[in-house]
Amino acid sequence: MTPHVRLSGVSKAYGAVTVLRDVTMEVLPGEVHVLAGENGAGKSTLIKVLGGVITDYTGTVEIGGEVVRLRSPIDAARRGISTIHQELSLVPSMTILDNLFLGEMPCRGGFVQRREMVEAARSALARVGVEAPLDTVVERLPIAAQQLVEVAKALRHQSRVVVMDEPTSALNIQEAERLFNLIAALKADGVGIVYISHKMDEIERLADRITVLRDGQWIATKPVAEMPVPELVRLMVGENRNPLSSLGERGQGVRGESASITGSAPALAVKNLTIDINGRRTVENASLNVQPGEVVGLAGLEGSGNSALLLGLFGSFGKVQGDVEIEGKVANIKSPRDAIRQKMALLTSDRKASGLVLPMSVSGNATLASLPKLSSGGWRSDKRERDVAEKAQKDLSIKAATLDMPVGYLSGGNQQKVALAKWIATQPKVLLLDEPTRGIDINAKREIYALIETWKAQGMAIVVITSELPELLLLADRVLVMHRGHIVSEMSRAEATPERIVHAAMNA
Amino acid sequence: MKRTPLQWLETPAVRALIALALVLTFGVIKNGDGAFFHIGTHRDALRSISISGLLACGMTLVVISGGIDLAVGSVLSFTAVFFSLASLRWGWSPWLAVPASLALGGICGAVSGTLVSWGKFQPFIATLVMMVVARGLSKTISGNEKISTAMANPDGTMKYVEVPPVFRAIDNQVFGNNLAVVTLIFLACLIVTWVLLTRHRWGRELYAIGGNEEASRLSGVPVAKAKLMAYVMSGIFAAVAGLCQAAQEQQGDPEAGAGYELTAIAIVVIGGTSLMGGRGGVGLTLVGMLTIGYLQKVLSINAVPESTRLILTGVIVALAVLAQRSKRS
Numbered sequence: 001m002t003p004h005v006r007l008s009g010v011s012k013a014y015g016a017v018t019v020l021r022d023v024t025m026e027v028l029p030g031e032v033h034v035l036a037g038e039n040g041a042g043k044s045t046l047i048k049v050l051g052g053v054i055t056d057y058t059g060t061v062e063i064g065g066e067v068v069r070l071r072s073p074i075d076a077a078r079r080g081i082s083t084i085h086q087e088l089s090l091v092p093s094m095t096i097l098d099n100l101f102l103g104e105m106p107c108r109g110g111f112v113q114r115r116e117m118v119e120a121a122r123s124a125l126a127r128v129g130v131e132a133p134l135d136t137v138v139e140r141l142p143i144a145a146q147q148l149v150e151v152a153k154a155l156r157h158q159s160r161v162v163v164m165d166e167p168t169s170a171l172n173i174q175e176a177e178r179l180f181n182l183i184a185a186l187k188a189d190g191v192g193i194v195y196i197s198h199k200m201d202e203i204e205r206l207a208d209r210i211t212v213l214r215d216g217q218w219i220a221t222k223p224v225a226e227m228p229v230p231e232l233v234r235l236m237v238g239e240n241r242n243p244l245s246s247l248g249e250r251g252q253g254v255r256g257e258s259a260s261i262t263g264s265a266p267a268l269a270v271k272n273l274t275i276d277i278n279g280r281r282t283v284e285n286a287s288l289n290v291q292p293g294e295v296v297g298l299a300g301l302e303g304s305g306n307s308a309l310l311l312g313l314f315g316s317f318g319k320v321q322g323d324v325e326i327e328g329k330v331a332n333i334k335s336p337r338d339a340i341r342q343k344m345a346l347l348t349s350d351r352k353a354s355g356l357v358l359p360m361s362v363s364g365n366a367t368l369a370s371l372p373k374l375s376s377g378g379w380r381s382d383k384r385e386r387d388v389a390e391k392a393q394k395d396l397s398i399k400a401a402t403l404d405m406p407v408g409y410l411s412g413g414n415q416q417k418v419a420l421a422k423w424i425a426t427q428p429k430v431l432l433l434d435e436p437t438r439g440i441d442i443n444a445k446r447e448i449y450a451l452i453e454t455w456k457a458q459g460m461a462i463v464v465i466t467s468e469l470p471e472l473l474l475l476a477d478r479v480l481v482m483h484r485g486h487i488v489s490e491m492s493r494a495e496a497t498p499e500r501i502v503h504a505a506m507n508a
Numbered sequence: 509m510k511r512t513p514l515q516w517l518e519t520p521a522v523r524a525l526i527a528l529a530l531v532l533t534f535g536v537i538k539n540g541d542g543a544f545f546h547i548g549t550h551r552d553a554l555r556s557i558s559i560s561g562l563l564a565c566g567m568t569l570v571v572i573s574g575g576i577d578l579a580v581g582s583v584l585s586f587t588a589v590f591f592s593l594a595s596l597r598w599g600w601s602p603w604l605a606v607p608a609s610l611a612l613g614g615i616c617g618a619v620s621g622t623l624v625s626w627g628k629f630q631p632f633i634a635t636l637v638m639m640v641v642a643r644g645l646s647k648t649i650s651g652n653e654k655i656s657t658a659m660a661n662p663d664g665t666m667k668y669v670e671v672p673p674v675f676r677a678i679d680n681q682v683f684g685n686n687l688a689v690v691t692l693i694f695l696a697c698l699i700v701t702w703v704l705l706t707r708h709r710w711g712r713e714l715y716a717i718g719g720n721e722e723a724s725r726l727s728g729v730p731v732a733k734a735k736l737m738a739y740v741m742s743g744i745f746a747a748v749a750g751l752c753q754a755a756q757e758q759q760g761d762p763e764a765g766a767g768y769e770l771t772a773i774a775i776v777v778i779g780g781t782s783l784m785g786g787r788g789g790v791g792l793t794l795v796g797m798l799t800i801g802y803l804q805k806v807l808s809i810n811a812v813p814e815s816t817r818l819i820l821t822g823v824i825v826a827l828a829v830l831a832q833r834s835k836r837s
Contacts, residue, residue, distance in 0.1 A: 316726060340728040354726055357719035359786045368716055369727040375709045422727065 002065050003028050004160040004192045005050065005081065010059035012045055020045045020057070023218045025211050027161050027192035032183065032206045034224075035196045037213035038236055038502070040467060043196050046213065047163045050194065051083035052076030064160065074103055080160035084151050084167050086196075092139035096130075097121050099138055100153050124152040127185075129178045143170045143280070151179065155186075162186060163194040168202065169303060180206065198301045200229055200506045214238055230499070233506075237469065237498040265328035267292040267461030268344075268430045273322035275305070275312035275485075282308040284485045286322075290430065290461040295452065297476030298465045299501050305485040306465050307349055310432045314346040315339045326430060340369055345423035349434040349465070355419040358408035362400050363389035365407045365418050370425040392421035396451060413444025420451065431455060433464045437471065449474065469498045483507045520780030520788070523831050524795040527778060527824070531802045540809030547686055549805065555688035557801030559584075559756075561794075562694050562749035563772035565701045566617075566742030568793045571776050572705070573738045574718040574785025575624060575631035580746040580772055581765035582642035583616045587750030589646045592655035592760025595672045602674035610747045616642055617743020621736035635739075639769070646762045656759035671758055678755035690752045697745055701790045704741075710734055718785025774821070775800055778828040799824070 003026035012020040020042045027033050035043050048054040049061065052070035060067050063079050070076045073083070090099045100121050106113040121134050128148040138146055147170045154162060168176040183193055183206060197203055203210070203224075210227050212219040212235040219235050220227075227235075266289040275283040283305045290296050300306040312320065315333040324331045331342045339346070348354040356365050367374055367385045374384045389403045396417040400410055407418050416436070423431065436452070437445040452475060456462060466472050472479065479496045481489040481504035489504035535544045543549050563580040570577045587609045594605035616638055623634035657669050680689045705711035713734040716724040725731050749768075754760050779796030781788025803824060807817045 314726070336726045337728040337730065346726065348723075348726060354720070354722045357716045357723055357786065359719045360715055364712065364715070368712075368724070368729070371709055371712060371729075378709050379707060380709050380712060 001028055003062075004064060006062040006065075007046075007050065008060050008062075010046070010049055010057050010061070012049065012054060012057045018216055020049070020216045022059070023213065023216075025218070025221065027194055029160075029190040029192055030187050031208040032187065032193045032195050034203050034207040034210045035194055035213065036203065036210055036232060036236055038467070038469070040215075041213040041236070042216040043213055044165070045216070047083060047165060047194065047196070050076070050081060050161075050163055052081070053083075077154075077157050077159075080158060081163065082154035082157055082159045082161070083163040084154045084165065086165040086167075086169065088146055088150055090138050090146060090150060090153070093137060095135045095137055096125070096132060096141075096149055097134040099149060100124060100156060102153075120156060121152075124156050125149075127155065128152045128182060144172060144175050147171060148175065148179075151182070159186075159191055161192045161194060163196075165196045166198065166303075167195075168197070168199070198303075198506055203232075204229070212236055229503075233499050233502050237502055266290055266325075267294075267327055267459075268463075269323075269325040269328075270313065271323040273309065273313060273320065273324070275308050275317060275321065277308060277317060282485055283312060286482075286485075286487050288463075288480060288487065290463060292429070292459040292461050293456055295456055295462045295464060295475050295477050297472040297479040297496075298463055298482065299469075299472055299479055299505055300465075300482035301505050302467075304482040304505065306482045307434055309482070310346055310434050310463065310465065311348075313339075314344060314432065316346075340426055343427070343429040344432065345369070345426055345428035345430070346432040347419055347423060347434060347436055349438060351415055351419045351438075356407050356415060359406050361404045362393075362398070362407050362410070362418055363403040366392045366403075366421040366425060369422050373426075388425050389421075392418075392425060395424070396421050397447065411440075411444075413440040413447075416440050416444065416448065420448070424455070429460060431460050431462045433462065435466055436464065437466065437468075445471075469501060472501070473498070481505050520792060521795070524778065524780045524792050524799070524828075527828050527831070528795055528799045528802070531799055531806060531824075535802060535806040535809075538806065538810050540806075540811075543809040544806065549809065551681070551686055551688060551691075553801050553805035554691045557797055557804070558688065558690045558694040559749045559753055560768060560771045560775060560800070561797040562697055562745050562752065563768055564775040564793050564797055565694075565697050565790060566745035567769075567772040567776050568701060568779075568781055568788065568790050569705070569714060569738045570631070570742050571773075571781055571783060572718050572785060572788055573714040573735050574721065575735065575738065576635065576773065576783070577617075577620065577739060577742045578632065578635040578769050579616060579620055579638035579642055580742060580749075581768035582639045582646065583613050583743055583746035584750040584753060584765035584768060585760075585762055586616065586642045586646040586649075587613050587747040588754040588764055589650045589655055589760035589762055591751050591754045593649060595674065595754075596655060596657060596669055596760075597659075602672070606674070606751065609751055610744050613743040613745075613747025613750065614740050615743070616746070617740040618736065620743070621739030624739065625732035625736045643762075643766075650760060650762040652762060654759045654761050675755040675758055678752055679758075690756065693748065693752060697748060698790060698794060701741075701745075705790055710737060714738060715786055718787075720786070771800065774825045778825060780828075796828075799828075 006026040008024045010020060010023045011018065023046060035046065037043050045054065049057045052073045052075050055071060061070065068079065091102065097117060101117055106116045118134060128151050130145055130148050130152065132141060132145060138149065147167065151167065167179060171179060186193060195206060207224040209221060209223050210232065211221040214236060268290040271287045273283060273286045286309055288296065298306045298309065311317065313324065315335045315338050319334045324333060326342050333339050333342060352358065357368065363385055366389045370388065374381060374388065392398065393403065398417045398421065399414050407415055410418065437448055452462065464475050473496055477493050479491045479501060480487050481501055483505055488507060491500060539545060563584065566580060567577055590612055591605055591609040594600040594608065620635045620638040623629040623637065624631050657671055658666050659669060661667055678689055681687060682689060682692065713729045716729055717731055717734055721731060753764055775796040776793055777783065778799050779788065779792030781792055800821065803821060804817060807820060
């Protein structure tokens with residue numbers, strides 16, 4: 001049987017960082033081919049190559065036995081490869097009809113053939129089971145219906161291969177069921193499906209074959225029968241991945257033991273924290289305690305709610321729903337400003353979007369969160385700010401030519417240190433760290449690990465999120481695992497292994 | 509930070525100064541039969557651009573926070589009319605009329621700021637609303653007439669009121685007639701703006717908000733309050749400009765100030781303050797003001813007609829923005 005699509009030796013690098021290395025994969029007619037891997041394993045990159053989004057890869061892509069180089073997503077769609085993206089690619093302010101034909105309206109002599117469009121749209125929507133009128137503006141639809149319109153959009157072409165990136169993440173059980181029926185129908189028509197999901201039950205139910213990626217490399221491709229869940233998890237996580245050995249000389253000796261004293265009030269006590277974002281329940285009844293001098297790791301796959309938990313706890317979505325106590329005292333938090341007053345600090349996961357003011361100076365950024373403390377009667381003191389910034393530069397060894405240069409000119413690692421310096425300057429008791437080492441080099445990572453150990457020894461209560469499991473196991477004294485907005489598992493350092501964490505995170 | 513000569517050329521201040529130097533050089537060459545070398549020419553150049561400069565001070569604050577204030581010209585007119593009514597018709601003491609006019613400007617700014625901060629309006633829309641409303645208020649309270657020293661009696665004859673001392677004081681010259689008081693008022697406001705931006709916490713907050721509003725919010729910066737205050741200050745500066753305009757013209761004109769907001773924006777942009785927010789400063793605004801002011805003066809002493817002046821001013825603004833942009837690559 002000729003495969004619909006065959007990728008051979010496909011690699012892709014961003015600068016010096018290789019995100020996909022020599023990956024080979026084929027999609028047969030009528031199969032559901034599950035693509036499995038941890039966050040950052042290269043799944044998204046691979047489907048972007050397949051969907052014509054990434055065009056500067058090396059290696060070859062064959063469609064129907066013919067070597068092609070896809071030039072754009074539309075090009076890919078015309079050749080029969082449709083992608084249903086995890087983030088919706090619909091234009092919210094346009095109607096269902098216009099969205100379905102975005103970029104390729106059927107035209108004759110420059111005039112849109114509306115009747116043709118309406119007919120094609122009706123049958124496409126009937127297939128996925130959307131009953132809204134065609135002229136409904138997409139943003140008025142519930143998220144699940146939008147997701148189904150997205151599916152309909154992908155299916156309007158005579159597709160050979162349909163790529164689905166976590167298509168059920170916004171669907172309820174009935175809607176997901178309808179999607180599964182649709183997948184079965186597509187299979188029967190000989191369409192090949194590439195399916196990405198973090199949900200084990202879906203994988204077991206739908207998959208014919210599974211390909212595992214790890215760190216951008218192909219690991220294995222096997223029929224589902226030969227890959228039971230424990231084996232799948234083992235392949236995803238990798239064997240010999242002792243976090244300490246992978247970090248070279250940073251061994252057990254460097255790690256300070258937890259300074260927590262049993263019986264004392266926890267630095268942070270959260271009970272029944274619930275977070276709704278735009279009407280969607282993102283975190284439900286989460287409870288956790290963190291002792292002074294303890295590092296708690298908050299594991300979870302993308303969309304599990306762990307980042308939202310930290311943001312919500314910090315008052316970023318308004319008044320916190322749930323009981324929060326800091327050092328035994330009730331903390332009434334309505335905004336980040338309140339949280340900072342209560343001695344909390346939050347390093348966000350994206351320093352460019354929400355961490356740093358890039359055009360502002362290093363010292364301006366380092367003192368931004370402690371500005372009220374450093375000024376008197378509203379007037380700033382350059383000297384006090386300078387003292388704080390210089391101390392931070394020394395303590396965190398920030399490499400900057402001057403403290404007056406815009407922070408945007410620094411390297412990623414030094415930017416991250418400035419973002420950390422901003423929070424340390426507030427002398428927090430509770431330090432929330434979301435991806436503290438994202439996008440920085442290994443030396444800067446080690447320096448940040450050492451800093452976290454220092455702050456821990458000083459008695460800060462620290463919660464850390466990281467998508468790199470070795471890092472999580474290196475830093476955390478205790479690991480909490482989240483799945484779909486709930487904390488589903490708790491492990492001590494001794495109990496926590498990459499396999500167990502991934503198991504829990506996929507609710508397997 | 510050590511800079512090579514080439515890097516110095518690329519700083520916003522130096523780029524802005526180059527534009528000013530070009531305009532001045534042009535003035536020296538085409539000096540209008542020596543008119544450019546009379547001190548009076550410079551006094552008048554500064555005097556006539558001071559009003560726009562006052563508006564530009566407030567505009568700088570708003571633009572650094574990432575916003576824009578289209579209402580300044582209308583607020584100028586509204587406060588000028590109000591000040592004239594109070595002084596020429598109602599006989600208010602300047603000790604009451606001046607603070608009341610400034611408060612009125614501040615209230616207009618507060619309305620814009622509230623729409624932006626809490627109403628989540630885009631600054632363009634919020635201040636467009638204020639621009640139209642303030643113009644309407646200006647026409648309403650004036651009965652759509654210029655409020656001048658000439659008053660119609662019920663029998664149709666005209667009577668004239670004395671020009672109040674406060675008008676004369678504002679429209680005066682000091683240092684042996686070599687500097688207009690209006691220019692002094694502008695310089696005072698410029699210094700206030702500079703001190704607020706560089707020494708006060710609020711100034712730092714404006715830069716932070718303009719540079720990255722989300723990061724500022726998560727760092728505990730009172731974003732809504734800081735933005736509101738920028739519009740309030742802009743309104744107050746527009747009121748100061750309104751007082752100056754009323755004193756200079758000895759009347760409150762409900763049509764005054766139309767299009768001034770665009771001159772103020774042009775001044776801020778020529779100086780090199782980014783309309784994206786987060787960068788720039790009032791020193792740059794001073795350079796921008798001098799560039800526009802002298803450009804207009806040099807063209808006028810060379811008897812270039814207004815139509816051509818407008819076109820050239822537009823071209824200069826476009827060139828200045830292009831020059832500013834090429835530094836960020």
